[in-house]
Amino acid sequence: MPAPAPSSPAPFARVQDWFRGHRGLVDAVLALVLWVFLTFVTAVSSLDGREAAWLVVVSTIQLGPLAWRRTRPDVSFGIIAAGHLLQLLVASDPLPSNISALMSAYAVAAYSRHRRVRQVALVAATVAGPLAIIDWDGYEDTPLTALVFSALMYSGLALVCWLWGDLTRKRRELVSRLQEQNDALRRDRDQRARLAAQDERTRIAREMHDIVAHSLSVVVVQADGAAYTANHSVDFDREHAHRALTTIGTTAREALAETRRLVGVLRTAEDEGGDPTDLVYTPTETLADLPDLVDRIAATGIDVTLDQRVDPSAVPRETGLAAYRIVQESLTNVIKHAGPRPRVRVLVEAGPQLRVEVRDDGRGAAADDDGNGHGIIGMRERAASVGGTMTAGPARGGGYVVAATLPFDHEVAR
Numbered sequence: 001m002p003a004p005a006p007s008s009p010a011p012f013a014r015v016q017d018w019f020r021g022h023r024g025l026v027d028a029v030l031a032l033v034l035w036v037f038l039t040f041v042t043a044v045s046s047l048d049g050r051e052a053a054w055l056v057v058v059s060t061i062q063l064g065p066l067a068w069r070r071t072r073p074d075v076s077f078g079i080i081a082a083g084h085l086l087q088l089l090v091a092s093d094p095l096p097s098n099i100s101a102l103m104s105a106y107a108v109a110a111y112s113r114h115r116r117v118r119q120v121a122l123v124a125a126t127v128a129g130p131l132a133i134i135d136w137d138g139y140e141d142t143p144l145t146a147l148v149f150s151a152l153m154y155s156g157l158a159l160v161c162w163l164w165g166d167l168t169r170k171r172r173e174l175v176s177r178l179q180e181q182n183d184a185l186r187r188d189r190d191q192r193a194r195l196a197a198q199d200e201r202t203r204i205a206r207e208m209h210d211i212v213a214h215s216l217s218v219v220v221v222q223a224d225g226a227a228y229t230a231n232h233s234v235d236f237d238r239e240h241a242h243r244a245l246t247t248i249g250t251t252a253r254e255a256l257a258e259t260r261r262l263v264g265v266l267r268t269a270e271d272e273g274g275d276p277t278d279l280v281y282t283p284t285e286t287l288a289d290l291p292d293l294v295d296r297i298a299a300t301g302i303d304v305t306l307d308q309r310v311d312p313s314a315v316p317r318e319t320g321l322a323a324y325r326i327v328q329e330s331l332t333n334v335i336k337h338a339g340p341r342p343r344v345r346v347l348v349e350a351g352p353q354l355r356v357e358v359r360d361d362g363r364g365a366a367a368d369d370d371g372n373g374h375g376i377i378g379m380r381e382r383a384a385s386v387g388g389t390m391t392a393g394p395a396r397g398g399g400y401v402v403a404a405t406l407p408f409d410h411e412v413a414r
Contacts, residue, residue: 023070031066038063038096054090058083059097066100069107074117077108081124088135101128102161109165110172118166125162129155196377286320287312287348290327294346297331303343304331310350319406322382323348323356326390329375329382330358330402338362338400353388354408361399379404 019026039059061083065076080100087095108121129151133139139147285293287310294306312320327346334344342362349355376392379402383390388406395401 024067027069027071028067031063034066034097034099035060035063038099041096051090055095058087058090059095061086062095062097062100066103069104070111073108073111074114077104077112077117077121080104084128088131091135093136094132101125102158105158105161106165106168109162110168111165122159122162125158126155128158129153193377199378285324285328286317287315287323288320289324290346290348293324293328293331297335297344300335301341302331302334302338303341304334304346305344306346306348308346308348310348310354315350315354315408319354319386319388319408322386322388322406323354323404325382326356326379326402326404327358329379330392333375333400333402334358334360334362342399350408352408354406356404356406357401359395359399359401363400 039056062080065079065083068076081104084098084101087098105121105125109118112118112121132154133147133151139150142150287308290306290308290312294304297304315323327348331344331346334342338344338360339362342360344358344360347355347357347359379392380390383404383406386406388404390402390404392402393400
């Protein structure tokens with residue numbers, strides 16, 4: 001029985017998404033809770049009612065803007081800073097609401113888009129400790145070393161919060177840039193893959209047209225000649241032969257016209273250095289050309305052997321061409337990526353389908369890939385063009401293997 005699937009983190013992810021999508025509401029609730037609790041503590045701890053009223057006002061100015069600390073960090077920081085300056089005038093002791101200074105230092109460094117505002121917040125965090133020591137009455141008779149230590153501690157707390165926020169912002173910007181680069185690379189990869197596939201399809205279309213056009217051109221000539229002979233011969237049923245051969249010629253012409261209409265890409269004599277208005281119908285490579293291909297590859301210093309267990313003449317031309325191109329591209333990849341002096345075995349055998357395998361003992365999964373090639377895409381398009389399949393990947397025990405299975409319905413000679 002299959003193992004049970006691991007529990008999905010979807011509920012936690014949904015909670016995170018909800019908090020990210022409702023930042024204003026979350027910050028407002030936090031600011032309200034802090035204001036209720038800390039302002040109550042401030043009012044209760046004050047003995048003078050008038051002083052308590054001023055302290056409540058100062059606490060409100062310091063805590064209220066926390067509701068905008070992420071959505072409008074610049075405004076929030078400015079109001080909170082003004083609240084602490086007001087505290088220097090109306091209070092001589094620390095307040096519970098001073099925690100807003102640390103939260104604001106983090107928020108403005110993490111979320112502000114203005115560099116100057118972040119720099120002002122850094123300066124404010126630096127001078128916060130000395131100003132607090134000068135203003136608060138509890139440090140009047142404190143030794144100088146204790147004053148310096150206390151000032152450094154208060155400023156250090158604010159600076160740590162600011163630096164934490166600054167690192168958070170830089171990390172978020174870095175992740176955003178990397179995501180943009182990944183998206184751009186992904187789009188570029190997909191576009192190059194589409195272009196490579198389209199180029200291969202265009203090449204396939206031209207070669208298919210050449211094959212069919214060459215064959216049909218021969219059929220048309222032979223059928224027309226036979227029809228002419230039948231009309232002028234007295235040795236057999238000329239009427240029957242005439243109808244049969246005329247049908248062959250008509251069908252061949254219609255097939256040729258349909259091929260031209262569907263493919264839409266004709267190779268002209270310009271490709272061969274001649275008149276671009278003349279069509280050239282030349283057969284392309286088949287399985288019979290594999291020995292020559294293997295010999296050319298062997299001449300480069302690669303130990304390559306061919307094990308061909310099929311009669312090339314019994315293989316349909318389209319299937320043979322697809323097999324030839326797959327072997328050709330596989331051997332090209334061996335030259336590029338397999339490393340020094342690899343051994344390669346090319347197997348072509350027939351059964352219910354034509355099987356093509358190119359296996360080497362090179363670098364395999366450790367091979368370098370410059371990312372500029374589309375050979376596997378082209379081979380896959382080749383196989384798909386004749387209704388087959390193709391796989392490629394590192395082989396067990398090292399090396400690399402390309403295997404293709406192509407439709408092969410004809411009777412073959414083994």
